[in-house]
Amino acid sequence: RKEVEQDPGPFNVPEGATVAFNCTYSNSASQSFFWYRQDCRKEPKLLMSVYSSGNEDGRFTAQLNRASQYISLLIRDSKLSDSATYLCVVIPNNAGNMLTFGGGTRLMVKP
Amino acid sequence: NAGVMQNPRHLVRRRGQEARLRCSPMKGHSHVYWYRQLPEEGLKFMVYLQKENIIDESGMPKERFSAEFPKEGPSILRIQQVVRGDSAAYFCASSEPGRIYGYTFGSGTRLTVV
Numbered sequence: 001r002k003e004v005e006q007d008p009g010p011f012n013v014p015e016g017a018t019v020a021f022n023c024t025y026s027n028s029a030s031q032s033f034f035w036y037r038q039d040c041r042k043e044p045k046l047l048m049s050v051y052s053s054g055n056e057d058g059r060f061t062a063q064l065n066r067a068s069q070y071i072s073l074l075i076r077d078s079k080l081s082d083s084a085t086y087l088c089v090v091i092p093n094n095a096g097n098m099l100t101f102g103g104g105t106r107l108m109v110k111p
Numbered sequence: 112n113a114g115v116m117q118n119p120r121h122l123v124r125r126r127g128q129e130a131r132l133r134c135s136p137m138k139g140h141s142h143v144y145w146y147r148q149l150p151e152e153g154l155k156f157m158v159y160l161q162k163e164n165i166i167d168e169s170g171m172p173k174e175r176f177s178a179e180f181p182k183e184g185p186s187i188l189r190i191q192q193v194v195r196g197d198s199a200a201y202f203c204a205s206s207e208p209g210r211i212y213g214y215t216f217g218s219g220t221r222l223t224v225v
Binding site for chain 2: 100
């Protein structure tokens with residue numbers, strides 16, 4: 001079983017739609033969680049951290065469910081510019097600051 | 112304050128040659144991380160260094176790959192006798208010591224082995 005699993009997609013949605021991505025992780029002692037965004041042939045960029053209480057940044061909402069070892073990202077009112085690959089990232093316990101990446105979920109927002 | 116700087120952006124090597132990838136951390140950062148992204152795959156951790164010391168190299172292939180972060184100058188990821196399977200994007204990131212957070216990556220070096 002992979003340490004961090006994501007549905008690779010692609011998710012094809014129209015502009016204005018709401019879309020949700022899920023991610024599961026295998027190490028129950030994992031301590032930190034993030035969503036990154038990666039555009040084609042570019043470096044990954046930190047989108048947001050994920051907390052148990054949930055957190056929101058504009059149109060983006062992230063949730064963490066430690067009991068189910070599940071992380072989600074919700075994007076409301078999708079824009080064409082949201083088209084990218086979204087990477088679920090976990091720092092396992094006692095891993096220092098090394099990030100474990102999921103394979104990514106590709107989002108295509110169409111006009 | 113410049114971000115993490117990597118060079119070259121693109122590197123083409125013939126099979127059997129050596130590839131040297133450079134990473135200059137953000138100002139004030141003494142820890143460097145290297146990750147590799149094979150085509151159509153996610154990023155995989157390779158090595159974690161602080162100046163003059165390797166902290167964790169558990170993700171490095173056992174042969175042909177080495178990394179260093181000298182007291183002066185950039186961190187270097189060195190691949191000897193490259194093979195086609197080494198073709199990938201290599202990303203570097205840096206952080207301050209002792210902090211756990213989602214750090215910022217450099218723009219990467221795309222290595223193509225022909």
